[in-house]
Amino acid sequence: MSRRVDLLIVGAGPAGLAAAITARACGLDVVVVDEQAGPGGQIWRDIEQVGATPRARLLGQAYGEGRGVVRAFRESGAEFLPETRMWNVDEDLRAYLAHRGRAWSIEAGALLLATGAQERPVPFPGSTLPGVMTVGAGQILLKSSGQVPADPAWIAGTGPLALLYAIQLLAAGGRIAGFLDTRPTGQTLAAGRHAARALLTGPRDIAKGAAWMAQLRRRVPVFGHAHGIVAEGGHTLERIRFRDKRGAEVTRAAKVLLVHEGVIPALHATQALGCRHEWDAAQQCFRPVLDDWGTTSVAGVHVAGDGAGIAGARAAGLRGELAALGVAMRLGRIGAEAAEQRAAPVRAALRRAIGVRPFLDALYPPRVEISDPPDAAIVCRCEEVRAGRVRALAAGGLTDPNQVKTATRAGMGPCHGRQCSAPIAGILARMGGSEVRDIAPGRVRPPIRPLTLAELASLDATEAPR
């Protein structure tokens, strides 16, 4: 009843699309699933609808570049299953999928997880109020609906995405009340030592970033080293409070506050599979341990794109190509020599594409405050567990995130700890005098994507939908 396919790719962003195109060129039978309605992933979201409209122009060149890739993907002969969730995968590479009320499983010769990244959770007091959202969310609303905050918005955070969105928002006719740059002072200096390499490999990116910041400073109030951010309001956001770089408290009326502190790899699938992970000190997050072909410690399971460690869209596509070559080699479709030969220019391009990363990582390191939020901050949005509760348990001797989970239900809600696991690990580390890298991540239980009882009941009961 269940199908077999050479390569199952989860995620149709730059990594998944490039991998599919390369794998098809090697003659592999490829299925790509994504829970979004169309290919493109986060960066090229809705490119097939939006690509030819005027909105695409204001989204910038990087967005427009997606059109060609998506077209090549559509022509590659890979089968695309939109709005399809992979909710579980076994070590023997049986993947469990669901689409609109039906579930089925599919056997894969190899699995490529190109599931991308999520924004780093940023809990602070009031961060659950309607009106507080992520910058990524704001950008997605702009890309796919052409909508902007109704009133002048506040943007708080660091990282290229926060800047890029601010620029896109202004270009689209949106208004910004103020930009809270949350980088601690001195960070630009710290980044300086990586600048030389960054300038050699990615001068375009750096120049772009500097130009954006300059443009922003001309048009909106920018508060340097903003910290201690608090959102307040009744049913919805009414005002924000924060401390400026001198430590003085500032209060401002606000209706929309968009926050962003960088992105981290989405690890649910690799964690559920029991793949080995390592701590990435520069980006302050875990990432799967991978070889040159993106292979994890579990045979046949590959990772490419931001899920392999944050490196941006260009690197994502290149890593996708490498993973596809690795799979083709493993399945015997191309020889090792041919694979190496085809991989060589891709590897060179990848080195160039990630050259700017150490600079960006040093320029935008995650603040301590994020991994150690104040007591009043809700860390588990699903079960409404505040940082103070976790801190009290840690003071009482709990050291393991799984114990915090059973004691508070933090992580037991529908998001499965996607929002709370990082801050909880941060609090446990700080209270226990250890490092986040030493806190074993909580167990990830299936389903890793939403699944209803009726969907599970339908599992493999009938022929898989095509």
Place this chain on the structure above:
Amino acid sequence: MPVTHLNMTQIERDEAGESPLFRLVESPENSVTIRVDGVPVLAQPGETVAAVLLRLSPAWSRRTHGSGERRAPYCMMGVCFDCLVSIDGTGSTRSCLARVCDGMQVERQDISQGLRT
């Protein structure tokens, strides 16, 4: 029943003096009608349900089961689960991943009422 207009390039305040969190940049050419808690609302074909909720006033998607507080779509990329609504009878659906279609029935999620404690 009056249809809540797609408009929203202009901001309108509701009776409570609240106004939507988001507005459209330009008026779209086509529209579909969905119902949000029974109220007809215009939407752009192919956009997400969460995007529409954010243009309503007040803007929210679910109530928490503990404190009963309102939540609105937060991440728009399927990871926060604050945008859960019921769509055409299927509960707990992430509205940021669901596309509108004409006649769709959306109910904001509120199970805080009538729960045993």
Place this chain on the structure above:
Amino acid sequence: MTAIVRDAVVIGGGLHGLSAALFLARAGQRVTVVERAYLGRHASGANAAGVRTLNRAIEELPLAFEAMEMWRDMNAHVGDDCGFHACGQVRVAESVDEVASLEARQAQSRAAGFTHEEIIDAAELRRLVPAIAPHCVAALVTRDDGAADPHRTIDAYRRSILAAGVALHEGAGVTKVVRQGQDWAVHCDAGTFVAPCVVNAAGAWAGQVAAMVGCHIPISCRASMMMVTERVPPLLEPVVGLVGRPLSFKQTDKGTLIIGGGQQGRADIETGRSIVDFAGLAKTARTVTELFAATAGVGITRCWTGIEAQTKDRLPVIGTSPDAPGMIHLFGFSGHGFQLVPVTGAIVADLAIRGTTQRNIAAFAPQRLQGEAIEACPQDGLRHAIKE
């Protein structure tokens, strides 16, 4: 490193080990609990927490009734009610044939002198469980049974043993147990503990611990699968099971639905990892949605597998080791040990301190299993599930 001298060492920080530690400590013994992971890491934290005398093996019933008295007053025992509600348990017949099996069971327990089970007709079943599918014809019910909260129970026991002066070592796996004069020396990551009495409450790993002292008791393991849903409005009061299909279905105070019933996943005893077999769990989902149509659109939040020791006759092993004097076995609860937790500690304390107990535990003697062949575990790689 110098060995620490104790009166008793309990191996295993599951609920039975904690119950034993609590009774021993309250009787004045110096007790140490050693647990490889953390309290309640395996079956005790992964179970459905049904508190059930319904359809329980006749041999276990006297203990089960004693435990039930304690469940009603857990506050007095461990300072928390452990989330226990006497919401009742029902075992539902979906066909007339199945009613006959309910009647046979009721006759059997009556013959042994137990009158706690009552047969109810379709109308009464519908009154008790309005949401149940119309095809259900009758049920066996115990109105005093119920369910508790496993995590609250573990927490309450943790606090109680610490208050009673028990020394607790988590993250301390036992590597060997050797004779030292009249005593046993228990070696673990937290050091060496020497005591005349060792309680083997190591759950799925109890067979390995017994083997360390040369006592061979064949056991297999269960890897029962469970799932829990998102919170939903009130749907049902009692815990529902079925005669003809594996199911245990209940709603917690939080509104989540807890679904189990014995479909087996795969377990790897060596690594402690267990894996959900979704083909099996899909059957459970079919059963639930057929029985309670309203659950169809309800989201599943988590699925997991809990590993536990299982004996050939599905009765626990409670008693002194025939081969290793001073070791008291307490394991093999075969998927239904949660209800017995409050009372098993009392038995262990009797055996450790007085060498005997007034309670009838003859059916649980380790000797009965020795010489039996071991059943296969649902090991990793072995895809088919053990059928009950």
